[in-house]
């Protein structure tokens with residue numbers, strides 16, 4: 001069930017801070033999405049390619065669709081024609097494939113580099129060292145059909161606010177360092193995607209420019225047993 005009150009609060013808070021709200025609609029029905037859409041929210045995110053493609057085909061064409069979950073290289077081709085932003089570039093191999101599919105579609109696809117900041121090893125992303133190694137050798141520079149517009153990170157799933165604060169502050173710090181060095185001639189490198197239902201307030205406080213909020217808007221999802229237990 002859509003929580004209209006939470007939705008309008010989120011729309012207002014993000015508008016006031018000039019932050020982009022991405023409504024994460026994974027597992028939710030088209031009816032629920034339309035309810036959120038009709039409340040004025042036009043930006044949605046999914047974590048699975050097949051679900052994203054199906055929803056893109058059925059729902060209004062002025063929706064801006066983001067891919068936020070782990071992306072397999074063999075599935076990039078399905079979203080390349082329409083995806084607005086891919087938040088989860090976690091390898092050079094994936095960046096190369098997105099570039100290739102973007103070129104085929106005559107597009108430049110915006111992407112974020114995902115950085116691993118959490119304690120759980122189930123989460124994805126480059127380590128800071130790995131990312132800097134790639135940037136040192138200009139690994140992404142020949143990829144003319146992708147545009148790196150910032151970083152994405154997911155904090156540890158925990159009740160410990162200090163842990164979350166430190167992880168987001170660390171990512172913000174890395175973002176600023178990269179912006180001042182490797183990306184100083186790239187005026188598009190402006191986005192920091194961090195914050196979900198449980199931690200978006202901390203993320204906003206730490207300088208997030210995009211929050212990815214699912215359950216606070218759409219209600220709880222069915223969870224698989226044994227995963228996502230707070231540390």
Ligand SMILES: *Cc1c(COP(=O)(O)O)cnc(C)c1O
Nearest residue numbers: 024047068196197212213214215
């Ligand atoms: C599911 C998901 C979200 C939203 O999570 P909520 O806790 O429901 O807000 C955000 N980012 C990613 C990458 C996700 O997979």
